Amino acid sequence: MLKFLHNWRENRILRGSSYTDSHWRQALSRLPLLEPLNQDELDRLQRLATLFLHDKSLEGAGDLVVTTELKLVIALQACLPILNLGLDWYDGWVSVVIYPAGFTPLHTEMDEYGVVHEVSRPLSGESWERGPVVLSAEDSLGGGLIDGHNLVIHEFAHKLDMQNGVANGMPPLHRGMSAPQWSKSFSAAYADLQNRIAHGKSVAIDHYAATAPAEFFAVVSEVFFEQPRVVQQTYPAVYQQLVQFYRQDPLNV
Known part of the structure; x- marks a missing residue:
């Protein structure tokens, strides 16, 4: 009965959608990232996006x-x-709060001596545990290019990571996935990336991934969907973990 009501609700939302084929074509034209998807996948993605927009509130910041x-x-x-x-x-x-471009939030941080400071850093996006996702419109609209950087995927990967608490680089794993294997694969790759950067070695993954395990997961998720071969060739064990977690294999489409 619950599944019937769930499906009835979703179908009702989809039937009532005001988004036209022209709207979808215009949006898709900005997203070469999605070109490898087949028609069934695009249809399911469009359905999910419609339901997402019904359930979430997208709000502009400022004007x-x-x-x-x-x-x-x-x-x-x-x-x-x-x-x-x-x-x-x-x-x-x-x-979802959207700024025209980058923004500079003010946060409080405690240093190693227990002193609390107010810190502001320029950002293009951030995610809050059980709070909003904050995005730059400029970066979101340009995010579909195949360059290994995708602000939206990055911030929403953090949201997936937060489904079992504070973002730490390990989202809730599916039945049959091994937490020790995930930890081993990601910890080794994270340490290797930090070592490569420390020794000035070339690496195709954004250095920001080396700042924290949560950022490593978010950054490699960006690259996984935009330039999957980079992840597969650089950290094959991580690639296989991401294939299992996202239940997608971008190299086998």
């Missing part, structure tokens, strides 16, 4: 007008990681 194109471009990128997982993975929060 930003959140256009239909911006909504769809963000939703399509946000739903790509959960294409084979489902929208339930984004439960527990509602708001």
Whole structure:
């Protein structure tokens, strides 16, 4: 009965959607990232994005007008990681706050001596545990290029990571996945990346991945969907863990 009601609700939302084929074509034209998907995958992604936009609130910061194109471009990128997982993975929060470009939030941090400081750093996005995802419209609209950088996927990977608490680089794993194997694969890759950077060696993965395990997971998730061969060739064990977690294999489409 519950499954029937769930399906009835989703179908009702989809039938009532005001997004036209023209809207979707315009959004997809900005996202070469999605070109490898077959028609069935694109249809399911569009369905997920429609439900995402119904359940989440996309709000412009300042005087930003959140256009239909911006909504769809963000939703399509946000739903790509959960294409084979489902929208339930984004439960527990509602708001997506969108700035025109980068922003500089003010945070409090405690140093090693227990002194609390107010710190501000320029950002293009951030995710809060059980709070909003904050994005730059400029970076979101340009995120579909195949360059290994994708702000939306990065921030929504953090949301997946936070489904079992504070982001630490280990999201809730599916039945049959091994937590020790995940930890071994990611810890070894993380240490290797830090070592390569420390010794000035060339690496195709953004150095920001070496700042924390949570950032490593988010950055390699970006690269996994945009330039999967980079992850597969650099850290094959991590690639296989991501294939299992996302239930997608971008190199086998």
